Amino acid sequence: MDTSRQQNMFRREYLGKGIATVCGLFLIVLTIAIGCFLLGKGSLTFTQFDHSITEFLFSSQWKPSDTEAGGGQVGALIFIVGSILTCALALLISVPFSLCTAIFMTKISPQLGEKIIRPAVEIFVGIPSVVYGWVGLVVLVPLIKTVFHVQHGQSVLAAAIVLAVMIYPTITSVSADAIRSVNSKYIEGAYGLGSTRWQMIYKVLLPAASTGILTAIVLGLARAFGEALAVSMVIGKMRAFPDSLLAPTNNLTSAIASDMGGAMDGGEFNAALWSMALLLFIISLVFILIIHALSGRKGAAA
Amino acid sequence: MYNDSVLGVAAAEASMPIRSNLSFTCNHVNLYYGSFQALKDINLKIERNKITALIGPSGCGKSTFLRTLNRMNDLVPGCRVEGEIMLDGVDAYKDVDPIVLRRHVGMVFQQPNPFPKSIYDNVAYGPRLKGITKKAELDEIVETSLRQAAIWDELKDRLKKSALGLSGGQQQRLCIARALAVNPEVLLMDEATSALDPISTAHIEDLALELKKKYTVIMVTHNMQQAKRIADRTAFFYLGEMVEYGDTQQIFDNPQKERTIRYVSGNFG
Ligand SMILES: Nc1ncnc2c1ncn2[C@@H]1O[C@H](COP(=O)(O)OP(=O)(O)O)[C@@H](O)[C@H]1O
Ligand SMILES: [Mg+2]
Numbered sequence: 400m401d402t403s404r405q406q407n408m409f410r411r412e413y414l415g416k417g418i419a420t421v422c423g424l425f426l427i428v429l430t431i432a433i434g435c436f437l438l439g440k441g442s443l444t445f446t447q448f449d450h451s452i453t454e455f456l457f458s459s460q461w462k463p464s465d466t467e468a469g470g471g472q473v474g475a476l477i478f479i480v481g482s483i484l485t486c487a488l489a490l491l492i493s494v495p496f497s498l499c500t501a502i503f504m505t506k507i508s509p510q511l512g513e514k515i516i517r518p519a520v521e522i523f524v525g526i527p528s529v530v531y532g533w534v535g536l537v538v539l540v541p542l543i544k545t546v547f548h549v550q551h552g553q554s555v556l557a558a559a560i561v562l563a564v565m566i567y568p569t570i571t572s573v574s575a576d577a578i579r580s581v582n583s584k585y586i587e588g589a590y591g592l593g594s595t596r597w598q599m600i601y602k603v604l605l606p607a608a609s610t611g612i613l614t615a616i617v618l619g620l621a622r623a624f625g626e627a628l629a630v631s632m633v634i635g636k637m638r639a640f641p642d643s644l645l646a647p648t649n650n651l652t653s654a655i656a657s658d659m660g661g662a663m664d665g666g667e668f669n670a671a672l673w674s675m676a677l678l679l680f681i682i683s684l685v686f687i688l689i690i691h692a693l694s695g696r697k698g699a700a701a
Numbered sequence: 702m703y704n705d706s707v708l709g710v711a712a713a714e715a716s717m718p719i720r721s722n723l724s725f726t727c728n729h730v731n732l733y734y735g736s737f738q739a740l741k742d743i744n745l746k747i748e749r750n751k752i753t754a755l756i757g758p759s760g761c762g763k764s765t766f767l768r769t770l771n772r773m774n775d776l777v778p779g780c781r782v783e784g785e786i787m788l789d790g791v792d793a794y795k796d797v798d799p800i801v802l803r804r805h806v807g808m809v810f811q812q813p814n815p816f817p818k819s820i821y822d823n824v825a826y827g828p829r830l831k832g833i834t835k836k837a838e839l840d841e842i843v844e845t846s847l848r849q850a851a852i853w854d855e856l857k858d859r860l861k862k863s864a865l866g867l868s869g870g871q872q873q874r875l876c877i878a879r880a881l882a883v884n885p886e887v888l889l890m891d892e893a894t895s896a897l898d899p900i901s902t903a904h905i906e907d908l909a910l911e912l913k914k915k916y917t918v919i920m921v922t923h924n925m926q927q928a929k930r931i932a933d934r935t936a937f938f939y940l941g942e943m944v945e946y947g948d949t950q951q952i953f954d955n956p957q958k959e960r961t962i963r964y965v966s967g968n969f970g
Contacts, residue, residue, distance in 0.1 A: 584814035588876070590776060592827045592883055593804035602826070607817055 434680065441677025443670040444473055455674055461638060469667040475675055477638055481555070481650035485630065486623040488559035488644070489566060494616060496563075497570035502600060504571075505578045512575075523568035532629030535561040540633055549645045553635035556644045561629050566619035573618055577611020578604060614693050621686040625679065627652035651675050721790075724749045724887055724917040725770055730784035732765060732774065739765045741941045743784070747934075752909055752918045754932035754949065756925060758964070761938040763921040767889050770919065771806040772799040788887075804831070807880030811892040813872035815864035815879070820856055823864045823875060827883035842882050849915075850878035851908050870901025877908065881916075888912060890920040894927065906931050925965065929953055937961045 444450050448469040458474025500520075504512025539560055540552030585607050589599040605612070635647020636657060655672050662669040725747040732740035739762050747753050755763045765774065772793065774780045786793045793802055804827070815823050824843045833839060843860070847853040852874040856867075864875055873893060880888060890909070894902040909918050909931055922928050928935050928949060935953070936946040937960075945952060945961045956962045 582814075584810060584812050585816055587773070587776075587810060588814040588816065588879075589826075591771065591773065591803060591808040591810070592830065592879065593800050594830055595800055598830055602830075603816055 437673065437677045437680050440670070440673035441680075442674075444667070444674040448473070448667045448670055455671075459640065463666075463668040463671040465661075465663050465666045465668040467663075467665050467667075471667050473667070473671040473674070475651070475654075475671070475678075477640055478649055478651045478654045478675060479678070480640060481634065481648040482624060482652070484555055484641070484648070485558040485562055485634065485650055486620060488555065489562035489623050490616065490620060492559060492563035493567045493570055493619065497567050497574060497615070497619075498605075498612070500567075500571045501574040501578055502604075505575050506596075506600060506604065517572070517575075520568045520572050524572070528565065528626060528629040531561055531565050532632035535629065535633040543645065547645050551635060551647055553633050553647045554645045555634070555641045555648055557633040557635075558630045558650070559644075561633055562623045562626060565626060565629060566623050569622055570615045570619040573615035574608070574612045577608040577615065580611065581607045610693050610696055614690050617686050617690050617693070621683055624682055624686070625652065627656045631656055651679055655679075722749050723747065724788065725793075725919075726785075726787040728785040728787075730766075730769065730782065730786060732762075732769060732783075733781045734777065735779040739941050740769070743943050745936060745943060745946060747917065747919060749917050750913055750915075751933040752913050752920065752931055753934045753936065754928035755919070755921045755936050755938060756923070756928050756964075757938035757944075759923065762941045763938050764891050766938065766943075767808075767891055767919065767921050770887070770889060771803045771808055773803075773808065775799050804883050805885050806887045806889060807883055807885035808889045809873070809876050809880055809891070809893045812896055813869055813876055815867070815872050815875050817863065817865055819861050820864050820867075820875060821860040823879050824882050826879060831883070846878040846882040847875075849881050849912070850874045851904065851911070852878060868901070870897050870904060873897060873901065873905060874908065877905070877912075881912075885916065887917045887919065890918065892921050892923060895923065902927075925953070937964060939964070 444455060445452060450473050455473055455475055456479065457476055458472065459476040460472040460474040461477065462472045463469075464471035500516065504516040535557060539557050542552070543549065543554060543557055544552035581604055585603050586599060589603040594602065630650060631653035634650060634653055636649050636653055637647040638649055639646075641648040655675055658668070659672055662672055723746050725745070727743050727745045727747075730740055730743040731738060743766060755766060757763055768774045769782055769786060770788075770793070774782065782794060788802070788805070791797055816826065818826075821843055824846050825839045828839055828842050833842070844853060844857075847856060852871060855871065856875070864872065867875060873896075877888070877893075894905050897905065906927065909920065912918055913933075920932070932949045934947065935949040937944045937952060937956075937958075939960050945956060945958045947957075952961065953965050956965055
């Protein structure tokens with residue numbers, strides 16, 4: 400009986416290990432497959448249709464022809480600028496709020512932080528992006544229209560605010576973890592030298608948590624870059640450089656999402672959209688590499 | 702707001718007639734963590750320019766007492782202090798802001814805790830808090846403080862390097878330099894050598910003997926040999942009470958109280 404139970408244990412051990420390994424391998428294969436697929440599809444613009452990478456990245460002439468013959472123009476600069484602008488502005492809005500919340504919930508009022516803010520932040524993370532977009536469309540867009548007296552409220556600003564709200568919980572909760580994990584001996588040391596609470600926070604606590612806070616910001620940025628639905632609802636989807644933050648424009652994700660259905664398979668238009676998807680993939684890969692480099696640095700410092 | 706001279710001014714007014722040789726005077730100090738009483742009616746006068754050692758078994762309240770002297774216990778939620786603690790004739794709990802008090806009463810902790818910054822920035826941290834920003838002035842403070850901590854020669858060529866790259870003993874001396882840079886009158890050390898090797902420990906003991914010429918040193922130690930070697934006065938704590946206090950030699954060679962006799966002879970239990 401004893402031996403059969405042992406055999407059973409071993410069998411379960413191997414079974415568990417086997418399943419875990421297969422899942423892990425599958426994930427790796429899947430990631431590589433998606434990467435290769437995107438690379439294959441996305442590079443057609445440059446191989447089959449003979450456009451240069453420079454044109455794609457730095458030209459704003461976007462007239463891809465929806466045929467297999469090609470011959471159009473595939474400058475995606477407007478979309479790229481739109482993505483960068485909205486994300487940068489979203490960060491600018493979100494980071495100060497997130498850091499203040501993170502500091503408040505960890506160091507100023509931990510009880511309130513644990514009981515109310517942390518659950519609230521977790522709920523925020525779970526709200527689907529269509530809700531953010533919708534609320535943005537019916538509340539934010541009319542508000543911008545009336546406050547700034549512009550023709551359409553759909554704008555860079557609207558997109559940036561929606562994105563800022565969406566990434567706020569991510570940055571807040573990851574930075575709060577980073578602040579919480581700062582060794583209390585630094586905090587004691589700072590107080591012991593006669594720091595006020597604020598001096599302790601900005602001279603010791605935040606620098607000591609800076610790696611984790613940077614990770615939080617990159618995570619937020621990655622989420623903002625990849626977001627399509629909510630942004631496409633409020634950005635205005637106009638193919639022009641915005642002349643102000645109140646002007647509409649377009650970005651990579653919205654352009655792909657709205658045009659992919661209409662573009663003919665095998666055509667130049669389709670290939671150009673795939674190139675934009677490839678670009679997004681590469682950017683998110685870069686973000687992930689940055690996060691890894693950061694956490695490696697944190698490991699070395701501790 | 703956090704004017705550094707507040708304590709000095711008050712001290713000048715309050716203790717004008719006698720520049721006493723006392724640093725801290727504690728009268729009937731009780732301390733509670735919530736409902737738990739960690740210090741019971743402590744009465745103690747600490748002499749200026751001496752090394753005072755606090756000894757006693759673990760958990761008897763040595764650290765707690767030390768941290769009442771610079772009000773670090775204010776940071777512990779639910780902690781309450783009763784009684785009177787006077788420093789230079791100033792009531793440390795009534796007449797002075799804890800931030801200002803801590804600039805007069807420096808502290809060195811059990812685990813060396815230099816900030817993850819450069820050696821220079823660690824030492825310059827306190828002076829910068831006080832609003833000193835001129836480079837020449839900071840340079841001078843950094844050099845004198847590191848010299849006082851007997852570590853200038855070792856570190857002078859790597860001031861811009863991270864303090865975390867130093868050995869434990871060097872880190873602890875850096876922390877002492879960092880505390881001295883604020884120009885305190887009293888230096889509190891809470892088992893500052895217990896995480897160090899014997900050679901580093903000897904360095905710090907020599908340093909303490911040197912520092913008492915200018916500062917008042919109060920140290921917690923669980924190492925009775927250390928108290929014997931360097932302390933002028935020794936206080937024995939047991940279960941939150943201060944059982945006996947006197948010259949170090951008297952405490953170790955001729956203790957008066959039963960509990961002290963058992964503790965210093967090693968038959969404690
Ligand atoms: N922050 C705290 N909250 C509650 N109890 C504490 C706290 N710090 C210390 N104590 C208690 O107070 C007593 C004295 O502790 P401590 O001063 O650290 O002793 P020692 O330094 O002599 O080893 C111990 O019983 C300890 O458990
Ligand atoms: Mg202790």
